[in-house]
Amino acid sequence: MPASSETDTFGFIVNDLSRIIRAEMDRRTGEAGLGLTTGEGRVLFNVRRAGPIRQTALAERLGIEAMTLSGLVDRLEGKGYVARQPDPADRRAKLVTLTDAGAAVVAQIEPIAAGIRSDAAQGIDPDDWQRLLVALRAARANLLTSRSEAQSTESTAA
Amino acid sequence: MPASSETDTFGFIVNDLSRIIRAEMDRRTGEAGLGLTTGEGRVLFNVRRAGPIRQTALAERLGIEAMTLSGLVDRLEGKGYVARQPDPADRRAKLVTLTDAGAAVVAQIEPIAAGIRSDAAQGIDPDDWQRLLVALRAARANLLTSRSEAQSTESTAA
DNA sequence: GCCATATAATAAGGATTACTTATTAATATG
DNA sequence: CATATTAATAAGTAATCCTTATTATATGGC
Numbered sequence: 001m002p003a004s005s006e007t008d009t010f011g012f013i014v015n016d017l018s019r020i021i022r023a024e025m026d027r028r029t030g031e032a033g034l035g036l037t038t039g040e041g042r043v044l045f046n047v048r049r050a051g052p053i054r055q056t057a058l059a060e061r062l063g064i065e066a067m068t069l070s071g072l073v074d075r076l077e078g079k080g081y082v083a084r085q086p087d088p089a090d091r092r093a094k095l096v097t098l099t100d101a102g103a104a105v106v107a108q109i110e111p112i113a114a115g116i117r118s119d120a121a122q123g124i125d126p127d128d129w130q131r132l133l134v135a136l137r138a139a140r141a142n143l144l145t146s147r148s149e150a151q152s153t154e155s156t157a158a
Numbered sequence: 159m160p161a162s163s164e165t166d167t168f169g170f171i172v173n174d175l176s177r178i179i180r181a182e183m184d185r186r187t188g189e190a191g192l193g194l195t196t197g198e199g200r201v202l203f204n205v206r207r208a209g210p211i212r213q214t215a216l217a218e219r220l221g222i223e224a225m226t227l228s229g230l231v232d233r234l235e236g237k238g239y240v241a242r243q244p245d246p247a248d249r250r251a252k253l254v255t256l257t258d259a260g261a262a263v264v265a266q267i268e269p270i271a272a273g274i275r276s277d278a279a280q281g282i283d284p285d286d287w288q289r290l291l292v293a294l295r296a297a298r299a300n301l302l303t304s305r306s307e308a309q310s311t312e313s314t315a316a
Numbered sequence: 317g318c319c320a321t322a323t324a325a326t327a328a329g330g331a332t333t334a335c336t337t338a339t340t341a342a343t344a345t346g
Numbered sequence: 347c348a349t350a351t352t353a354a355t356a357a358g359t360a361a362t363c364c365t366t367a368t369t370a371t372a373t374g375g376c
Contacts, residue, residue, distance in 0.1 A: 006268070007203050010275050011179045013294045015196065016221065018176035019363085020301045021169050038173065039333060045165050056353060063174065068334050070355055092342045092353040110164070117168050119304045120297040132293045135286055136171045139278040143178045146277045177334090180361095197362060214324060226363050228326055250324040250371045 010139075021116060028112045034105060040081075041113075043072050044098065044106050047082055052095040054087060081105055168297075179274060186270045192263060198239075199271075201230050202256065202264050205240055210253040212245060239263055 022038045029036050036044075046061055047053065053061075059069040073096055076082045081102030087093035098106070121129050180196045187194050194202075204219055205211065211219075217227040231254055234240045239260035245251035256264070279287050 007200075007207050008295070009271070010278060010291065010294075011183070011271060012200070012203075013291070013298060014172055014175045014179060015200070017172045017294065017298050017301070019221065020298065021172060023363095024301060024304075025169070037332060042165075042170065042173070045170075049165050054353075063177070064333085065335065066354070067336085067356090071333085074355095087353095090343070090353075092340095094354075113167070113169060116301070120168060120300050122300045124293055124296055128289060128293055131286060132290055133168065133171070135282055135290045136168075136175065137166070138282055140171060140175050140178065142278050142280045143175070143182060143274070146182075181334095195361060212324075222362085223364065224325070225327090225365085229362090232326095245324090248324075248372075250369095252325070 017120075021120075024116050025112070028116070029109060032108065032112065034108055035079075036105065036109065039072055040076055041109055043069070043076060044081060044102055044109070047096055047098050048103065048106050052085065052097045054090075054093045055096060056093070058096055076102070175278075179278075182274050183270070186274070187267060190266065190270065192266060193237075194263065194267065197230050198234055199267055201227070201234060202239060202260055202267070205254055205256045206261065206264050210243065210255045212251045213254060214251070216254055234260070 025038055025041065029041075042062060043058070046058060050058065050061060055069055055073065056066055059066045062069065073082060073084065077084060079101075081099055083097050083099055084094040085097055087095050124132075183196055183199065187199075200220060201216070204216060208216065208219060213227055213231065214224055217224045220227065231240060231242065235242060237259075239257055241255050241257055242252040243255055245253050282290075
């Protein structure tokens with residue numbers, strides 16, 4: 001991939017990185033015998049972190065629609081990595097929980113993700129890397145803000 | 159999106175940003191009456207930059223498979239933004255060129271992309287932003303290297 | 317010259333991510 | 347108690363990207 005002006009700006013680079021990281025994750029987890037997509041991995045990590053959690057809340061955490069999550073949970077449930085349990089507080093809701101098998105898989109994925117991360121950071125000053133993460137989080141927060149502003153003015157205008 | 163340890167590392171953030179930027183691009187280009195997907199946009203920018211170019215070379219530039227590009231070019235050709243011309247040097251090959259309409263669309267997209275970029279960079283020190291870009295390009299180069307190394311050892315081992 | 321091999325593009329088909337709209341069931345509110 | 351809201355999902359769509367196989371053309375070795 002060439003480093004030229006307008007075709008190598010922030011958006012392009014981020015898009016490239018996202019595709020490359022996804023492909024690397026697929027490749028390395030595949031080699032390790034773990035058939036897991038990036039989306040499924042994201043769900044597992046977040047379920048582990050956020051404990052038994054309602055699908056709505058989990059979708060919000062992931063920044064995806066409830067319906068999109070529904071399909072991901074279907075697949076993960078089929079693989080035996082998560083379970084849907086009734087929410088005692090609300091009979092409509094289901095709590096997504098990590099199974100033992102799911103926890104084991106997350107533990108296996110963790111070092112793979114860390115490996116990709118350290119490959120990516122190779123040769124970059126650790127302080128620079130920390131600043132990079134801070135700036136990226138700030139950029140994400142900025143874009144989320146401008147998106148929600150656009151949504152609110154839209155609903156005000158319409 | 160919460161800022162917690164293992165669920166907010168480099169890969170997760172990059173993935174988030176990629177999704178958010180794509181959604182913002184879709185939204186803003188849609189508002190401007192330009193029905194263009196991110197993939198199509200990438201192709202247009204690269205065709206403008208790399209002039210009449212063979213599909214194989216263009217796919218390589220974009221880091222996607224020739225077949226994937228074929229579909230994108232189909233759609234762009236349908237919209238009248240690019241044309242396939244025979245390569246005088248090789249009758250199998252086709253040169254993808256930007257039409258006048260395509261050039262006009264790229265010119266319209268450019269400020270939209272710049273707007274997203276400036277929204278993202280809001281409140282971040284310009285020097286930090288420059289360092290961010292340098293570090294991101296380095297990370298991308300690192301990952302591309304580790305990928306090609308993995309491919310070569312794979313073929314050696316097998 | 318001629319055959320084997322390699323290359324350029326594409327046809328065909330599949331997986332994943334993610335969306336929207338509408339439905340069902342259950343809960344909350346006025 | 348009727349209405350509105352919420353949780354999950356069914357159904358259908360679209361984009362991106364992949365793999366494998368096919369067709370046409372080039373090219374290098376004999």
